[in-house]
Amino acid sequence: MKKISLILVLGFIVLHVTSTPASATSEPIYTSRDIEILRSRAEQGDTVSQYYLGYAYANGKIVAKDEREAVRWYRQAAQQGHAEAARRLQEIESSQRTSAGKPADNVSVANAFPAMKPQSAANIFEKVWQSVVVVYNGNGHGSGVVIQPNVVATNCHVVNQGSSIVVHKSVNRRADRNSVFHAAMRHVDQERDICLLNVNGLQGIPATVRRYNTIRVGERVYALGAPYGYNLSISEGIVSQLRTDSNNSWIQTDAAISPGSSGGGLFDGDGNLIGIMTVKISDESVEGIGFAIPADLVLRQ
CATH class of the missing domain: 2.40.10.10 (Trypsin-like serine proteases)
Structure with a gap:
């Protein structure tokens, strides 16, 4: 630090x-295996997975483009308080109304899907721990966040001057030292202290x-x-x-x-x-x- x-x-x-919006300039990169994992977790009620599965169907990523499936998964995520899923759902439904000759719905996302009450620290931890990893550079360590499938964001000062970079993902809410994934530099911005890592096979849940x-x-x-x-x-x-x-x-x-x-x-x-x-x-x-x-x-x- x-x-x-x-x-x-x-x-x-x-x-x-x-x-x-960040989504307008940066899109998730999916593989067939990612879709399988997302579907399994989405069916178990994971909100983030529901959102990304909806995104995959809405944009034809690996799976065939299917607006009905996109609406299904966006709606499930939105009903659990996922604001971006609610926004995308509203865009699709507004477009459908326009295509059908009906006036667009001008109700705000906030009104359509009232914000949930702030959650406890315990609930937040349960919701996001699978998106956070430990990053080692051979001389020390820091943390990182999964922002896209197999892509981790961290600080450059965490990975600078390391002989090699490895990532440990968490298993059962604990850092698993046996889950070693070798990382390669994807992007470096020393001025802003932002480094992105490609970590093949990580399979973490993007935040x-x-x-x-x-x-x-x-x-x-x-x-x-x-x-x-x-x-x-x-x-x-x-x-x-x-x-x-x-x-x-x-x-x-x-x-x-x-x-x-x-x-x-x-x-x-x-x-x-x-x-x-x-x-x-x-x-x-x-x-x-x-x-x-x-x-x-x-x-x-």
């Missing part, structure tokens, strides 16, 4: 966030990403990572501030971020990924100041 002054933090992340411009100060958030090499741990806090100027955006939080948690996920009260944890200010006079890179920026890499 980096120890830096507030001044350095303010110049640390240089990025540009637009209001364009559902929420757009930065929908986050509000004061929201309850949860940080999930592997501090000090321990098993996955969750800490709770709030969005303390959204730091944005003409070119820079990041999420400030008071959720505990410990060494080893860098690269882990910052999730909202519905289990959506809002950020990749990156730095914490460590000073005797400072307490509870950590920063995360907006997750939708990471998807656009």
